[in-house]
Amino acid sequence: MMRIGLLETGAPPESLQPAFGRYGGMFxxxxxxDHQYTVYDVQAGQLPGAPGEQDAYLITGSSAGVYDDLAWIAPLMDFLRAAKGQAALVGVCFGHQVMAQAFGGQVVKSDKGWGVGLHRYEVARPQAWTDAPSVAIPASHQDQVVVLPPATTVIGGSPFTPYGLLSYDDAPAISMQFHPEFDPAYAAALIEAxxxxxxxxEQADAALATLQAPNDRxxxxxxxxxxxxxxxxxxx
Structure with missing residues (x-):
């Protein structure tokens, strides 16, 4: 049994939580x-006391941007730098972005605008843990990684999000821009909210239409x- 720390950096809109719960529960x-989970409310200042508290950490999505002047973001980056190589790391959406920023890359609010709905990502460099040439997954983001950190491999991406799935070469760490934790019902409810x-x-209607297709979450x-x-x- 693996000990997994869920670093919860955001939460669904309060109106959706009774039906769908929080992001830690979704993961x-x-x-x-078959794992032992501990949820840390990062926005409330909760972080593990040391990387060794857990075997792995998963960093969730958030409505915040990594460049926002929020008191909890710098301590989170410090923790991720300390944990790299000491515990496995998995970043999703904001987690993908904050890992990239903490490890020497750059994230910006993209002039491409919002990526929302079901997006298809091509797997350009298959790994031992991947088993398909492409996946269609719900997305919900405006920020993007635009400069890769050192020692990263781009596993996959899309025309909209070229750096959509990353692996770190110098530590057990991966990250992804899309949201495998979003079931279609939640993805649709979030768009409506x-x-x-x-x-x-127009954007909402187009995104909702894509969610009718099969997905690979x-x-x-x-x-x-x-x-x-x-x-x-x-x-x-």
Missing amino acids: QTLLGG RRGSRYSD LRVGGWIRSFLRQASGDQA
Whole structure:
């Protein structure tokens, strides 16, 4: 049984939490019950006391930007730098971005605008933990990694998000811009909650239409589990 720390850097809109829960719970459902989970409310200042508290850490999505002047972001980056090589790391959306920024890359608010709905990502460099040439996964982001950190491999991406799936060459660490934890019902509810504020009606309708297609979120959940098994073996 692996000890996994869920670094919760954001939360769903309060109106959606009764139906869908929080992001830590979504990842526990995705990754399965054969692990021991601890959730850290990073925005409230909760971080592990030392990297060795857990075997692995997963950094969730957030509505914040890594460049925002928020008191919890710099301590999170410090922790990630300390944990790199000491525990396996998995970053998702904001987690993908904050890992890149902490490890020497750059993240910006992209002039491409919002990426939302079901996006397809090509796997350009297959790994032992991947098992498909491409995956279609819900996305919800405006920020993007635009400069890679040192010692990274671009595993996959899309025309909209070229650096969509990264692996770090010098530590057991991977990150992804898309959201395998979003089931279609939650992805649709989130779009509706942001209709008229973050997205126009036209953008919302187009994104909702894409969510009717089959998606590979459970496959990518399997990728994360496979990566964590391999990382655990490497560290043993």
